[in-house]
Structures are given as structure tokens and as C-alpha cells.
Amino acid sequence: MGIQTLRRNISPILLTLGSLFFVAVFIYFFYTSPATQIGPEQPIPFSHAVHSGVKQIQCRFCHPYVDYSNHPGLPPVEKCLYCHKYIIANHPWIKKEHMYFNTNTPTPWVEINYVAEHVLFNHQRHIRSDIVCEQCHGRVETRHRLDKKIWRMGICYECHKAKGANLDCWLACHS
Numbered sequence: 001m002g003i004q005t006l007r008r009n010i011s012p013i014l015l016t017l018g019s020l021f022f023v024a025v026f027i028y029f030f031y032t033s034p035a036t037q038i039g040p041e042q043p044i045p046f047s048h049a050v051h052s053g054v055k056q057i058q059c060r061f062c063h064p065y066v067d068y069s070n071h072p073g074l075p076p077v078e079k080c081l082y083c084h085k086y087i088i089a090n091h092p093w094i095k096k097e098h099m100y101f102n103t104n105t106p107t108p109w110v111e112i113n114y115v116a117e118h119v120l121f122n123h124q125r126h127i128r129s130d131i132v133c134e135q136c137h138g139r140v141e142t143r144h145r146l147d148k149k150i151w152r153m154g155i156c157y158e159c160h161k162a163k164g165a166n167l168d169c170w171l172a173c174h175s
Contacts, residue, residue: 039145053141
């Protein structure tokens with residue numbers, strides 16, 4: 001009786017297993033597709049590939065506080081309009097940037113790098129140690145939209161260990 005029951009149920013069993021397989025494959029590709037890794041949409045579509053890649057604008061031009069502050073700073077509206085007052089000035093997105101300027105409103109950039117609240121990350125200290133931006137942020141000049149990145153302790157710990165940097169939690173990061 002066991003073999004006859006199996007023969008009679010083989011089609012529904014195979015159909016169920018096949019369906020589960022295709023659902024699993026769909027879910028895998030849906031959540032790991034390159035399109036899901038393009039980073040959050042910004043209020044003004046900004047391409048790092050164009051600005052730092054094609055135009056070769058240095059990181060510090062748009063992130064001016066990185067050399068002397070804990071935070072690199074997001075570009076103020078005036079920084080964008082420094083060039084775009086003349087370059088593609090009538091483009092709809094540039095007009096939106098003018099609207100922010102005219103209303104004295106900062107561009108509401110969407111944050112993409114997250115560091116835990118109890119961590120004090122000091123960009124200045126890393127810049128002084130000759131750590132280049134690409135070492136942590138990757139080759140942004142090849143990306144239109146940057147990926148969201150959540151910085152975990154393990155990433156920092158491995159880098160500090162490899163470079164022989166301070167590993168004392170309270171002196172290095174948790175101050």
C-alpha cells in the first residue's frame with residue numbers, strides 16, 4: 001500500500017516541491033537583485049559617478065568639514081549652486097535646488113551612512129592618518145546612487161587591528 005500511495009501522490013508532491021523551489025528562487029533574486037542595491041532615492045538625483053567620476057570633483061569640495069570636524073558635512077544648497085547657477089541652470093532638478101535656496105531651506109538629503117548613537121566617529125582623525133575616503137566608502141566615482149551602509153563595530157575593529165591602530169574602545173570610539 002505504501003508504494004501505491006506514493007505513486008498516486010507523486011504528481012502533487014513534485015508540483016508542491018517545484019512551486020516552493022520557484023518561490024524561493026524568486027524571493028532570493030527579488031531581494032538580492034542589483035536594483036535593490038542602488039541606495040535610497042535623494043530629493044535631488046545626485047550622481048557621484050558624474051560629479052566625482054566624470055567631472056573629477058574631489059570629495060572635500062562637497063563635504064567641506066571632513067578635515068576639521070567629526071562629521072564630513074552634507075553639501076549646502078549654496079555649494080550646489082556654485083556650479084549649477086551656470087551649468088544646466090534651467091534643469092528641473094536645479095530649479096528645485098534654487099527653490100531650496102530661495103526659501104532658505106537646506107536640501108533634505110537622505111542619510112546613507114549610519115553609525116550607532118553611542119559611537120563617536122572622527123573623520124578628522126582618520127584623514128590625519130592618511131586614510132583615503134575610498135578605503136571606507138568605496139569607489140563612489142563609479143556609482144550614481146550610493147548604497148546605504150550601517151557601520152558595525154566589527155568593520156572598524158578589523159581595520160584598526162590591521163593598521164595597528166588604537167583598539168581601546170573608550171579612547172578610540174566610545175567617548
